[in-house]
Amino acid sequence: MTHDEMLRSDNLPHEPEKATLEGKNKFLGFWFFLGGETVLFASLFGTYLALKNSFGSEEGVPTTELFGLELVFIMTVLLLTSSLTSVYAMYHMKNHDFKKMQLWLGVTVLLGAAFLGCEIYEFYHYVHHYEHTFTAHAFGSAFYTLVGFHGAHVVFGLSWILTLMIRNARRGLNLYNAPKFYVASLYWHFIDVVWVFIFTVVYLMGKVA
Amino acid sequence: MSKNTNSTHTDAFYKEKHKEEMKYQVITFAMMIIFTIIAFGLVAGGFSKYFTIPVILVLAAVQFLFQLYYFMHMNQKGHEMPALMIYSGVFAAILTILALTTIVWW
Structure with missing residues (x-):
């Protein structure tokens, strides 16, 4: 088999994302990066927990009054479902079905965008109705840094997946781009993992205590 | 063309295997939705905080493992x-x- 034939989508091997050395390296390197991201988010979570409801000499609304559970629940379901649709996309990638993979990645992007819309509305609501801003007090700074940093990850993940989809739309699936799609989907799952802790530690625990 | 027949066999084998994986991933998703509803329900129900907080933290930890082992394929x-x-x-x-x-x- 020639090199060109190897790269064509009708001859893909089993697990195309790990069939090349480059793919294997991307896979390992990305997990290393995720380990680092875990620590990064931990420092933001730690900061948030330490500064939760710290208003200093300023007036502020405590977590029990500030947060609303309905919107957070909708956001959680949106993000969790988008995690499932990106699993569907990887399922079709493993079966070498490029069109269906693109379709499910598209659904993932839509759900992610809906999540982002809810988050923007939420922040807007806090700022305009509760004067809960980034610079108002230590609690505000810690809250927007943690949740906003997660939101920035969602923005980055969406742009990443969209770029991959558009750039490879006419190329089809091959050994060169399969690892890219796989790694982007890992990133998307990691975003959902972080959100699980945000809705538990920030919103639910904020509502209880 | 024995080579081709062989590859269809392996294809069918992997297709079946991927289907099996997908089934577990859908079950995982259902469990995560249930856990999420329980966690929100506990908080909305107004139970004691010494009961609610440990339980929702454990639920989050289990969801974390589900994501890692099923959605991110760490069980492979x-x-x-x-x-x-x-x-x-x-x-x-x-x-x-x-x-x-x-x-x-x-």
Whole structure:
């Protein structure tokens, strides 16, 4: 088999994302990066927990009054479902079905965008109705840094997946781009993992205590 | 053309295997939705905080493992290095959170 034939989508091997050395390296390197991201988010979570409801000499609304559970629940379901649709996309990638993979990645992007819309509305609501801003007090700074940093990850993940989809739309699936799609989907799952802790530690625990 | 027949056999085998994986992933998704509803329900139901907080933290930890092992495929072969990396990350993360939350006690 020639090199060109190897790269064509009708001859893909089993697990195309790990069939090349480059793919294997991307896979390992990305997990290393995720380990680092875990620590990064931990420092933001730690900061948030330490500064939760710290208003200093300023007036502020405590977590029990500030947060609303309905919107957070909708956001959680949106993000969790988008995690499932990106699993569907990887399922079709493993079966070498490029069109269906693109379709499910598209659904993932839509759900992610809906999540982002809810988050923007939420922040807007806090700022305009509760004067809960980034610079108002230590609690505000810690809250927007943690949740906003997660939101920035969602923005980055969406742009990443969209770029991959558009750039490879006419190329089809091959050994060169399969690892890219796989790694982007890992990133998307990691975003959902972080959100699980945000809705538990920030919103639910904020509502209880 | 024995080679081609062979590859259709392996194709069918892997297709079946991927289907099996997908089934577990859908079950995982259903469990995560249920856990999420339980966690929100506990908080909305207004139970004692000494009961609610540990329970929702455990639910979050289980969801974390579900994501890792099913959605991110860590239950498959060849994930020793990813496990080492993510658990080192989790170890450092726990230390970080402990340090930052205990430092404000004084």
